[in-house]
Amino acid sequence: MDQSRTDQPATKLIASPDxxxxxxxxxxxxxxxxxxxxxxGADATNAQAVARIYEAKGRPxxxxxxxxxxxxxxxxxxxxxxxxxxxxxxxxxxxxxxLVLPRQAGCPVSQLAGAGxxxxxxxxxxxPTARELLTLxxxxxxxxxxxxxxRVSPTRAAHVLADLExxxxxxxxxxxxxxxxxxxxxxxxxxxxxxxRPGFITREMLEAETGPLASAATPGAKPVAPGxxxxxxxxxxxxxxxxxxxxxxxxxxxxxxxxxxxxxFQLSDxxxxxxxxxxxxxxxxxxxxxxxxxxxxxxxxxxxPSTGLGLAINDRLSRAAAPRAAPLAKPFR
Ligand code: AMP
Ligand code: MG
Numbered sequence: 001m002d003q004s005r006t007d008q009p010a011t012k013l014i015a016s017p018d019x020x021x022x023x024x025x026x027x028x029x030x031x032x033x034x035x036x037x038x039x040x041g042a043d044a045t046n047a048q049a050v051a052r053i054y055e056a057k058g059r060p061x062x063x064x065x066x067x068x069x070x071x072x073x074x075x076x077x078x079x080x081x082x083x084x085x086x087x088x089x090x091x092x093x094x095x096x097x098x099l100v101l102p103r104q105a106g107c108p109v110s111q112l113a114g115a116g117x118x119x120x121x122x123x124x125x126x127x128p129t130a131r132e133l134l135t136l137x138x139x140x141x142x143x144x145x146x147x148x149x150x151r152v153s154p155t156r157a158a159h160v161l162a163d164l165e166x167x168x169x170x171x172x173x174x175x176x177x178x179x180x181x182x183x184x185x186x187x188x189x190x191x192x193x194x195x196x197r198p199g200f201i202t203r204e205m206l207e208a209e210t211g212p213l214a215s216a217a218t219p220g221a222k223p224v225a226p227g228x229x230x231x232x233x234x235x236x237x238x239x240x241x242x243x244x245x246x247x248x249x250x251x252x253x254x255x256x257x258x259x260x261x262x263x264x265f266q267l268s269d270x271x272x273x274x275x276x277x278x279x280x281x282x283x284x285x286x287x288x289x290x291x292x293x294x295x296x297x298x299x300x301x302x303x304x305p306s307t308g309l310g311l312a313i314n315d316r317l318s319r320a321a322a323p324r325a326a327p328l329a330k331p332f333r
Contacts, residue, residue: 021136033174039143047110047278111281235288243300251291
């Protein structure tokens with residue numbers, strides 16, 4: 001397995017956005033400061049680099065990540081804005097507001113960065129060094145908070161080093177974070193705008209622009225936080241777990257050994273968990289589409305070891321296999 005990062009060279013504390021941009025473009029992980037907290041950045045179009053974010057954080061599940069851009073124009077080349085999104089972007093960007101919108105057709109952001117969802121969370125940070133870095137990199141940068149899973153979000157470069165030393169290539173010194181709170185997350189992809197995460201931009205500030213917002217606390221309104229529903233990521237076909245081989249009517253999500261024939265998506269023939277994580281959502285989408293078209297009865301998924309990134313892969317697979325919250329096909333008559 002390639003889970004051990006102990007052979008990683010020491011993490012560099014760097015002051016040059018140019019050097020940080022070169023590392024990001026090479027697929028390395030670089031933490032950088034924004035006005036909210038320090039983010040752990042990777043090229044969002046590079047699924048292996050995104051997989052390494054989860055590996056470095058030791059996150060046991062794949063949550064969709066926020067993609068960062070230097071301008072609203074750059075962000076809106078990757079997602080489809082509506083009128084409200086454009087209005088809020090003019091008012092609050094650059095700044096600590098994240099908008100969830102449908103992906104543009106052909107959006108190059110990896111499926112893993114968006115956890116397989118048809119929507120993407122985007123933000124334009126206000127911090128001048130972060131914006132310089134994003135401009136120099138010229139890529140969408142996926143960045144969750146730069147801490148190990150379960151630890152406190154870092155607001156100084158030293159916090160990042162204390163937590164992630166040896167696990168990431170570099171930390172770009174951006175000074176202490178001014179806001180120190182995560183960004184507000186607003187979902188504009190549904191019929192009604194929904195506040196998914198409270199943050200520095202308050203509900204009142206948003207409602208002055210949007211009118212009443214739905215949220216988990218609004219009676220009758222239940223916006224779905226991604227990953228919360230057990231079956232949220234379910235393909236249309238049933239999924240069978242821990243299958244060492246596919247049955248006669250099954251498509252196969254392989255991890256190493258695979259039959260020579262049949263409808264097969266190989267996550268990683270060399271059994272690399274990083275590679276498997278990078279391919280997971282592509283694989284589920286691809287198999288679901290082709291298996292349905294070819295009349296397969298189910299998708300069988302190979303056993304994945306529950307170590308390192310395997311935990312997050314198995315979390316996602318067991319959600320895909322969970323009993324459905326609502327019937328997906330026509331009820332049996
Ligand atoms: P973090 O990157 O750890 O700051 O967290 C990102 C936040 O944005 C989480 O609360 C996610 O659930 C939310 N988020 C990211 N992408 C999406 C999306 N496509 N749809 C809904 N929420 C999202
Ligand atoms: Mg966090």
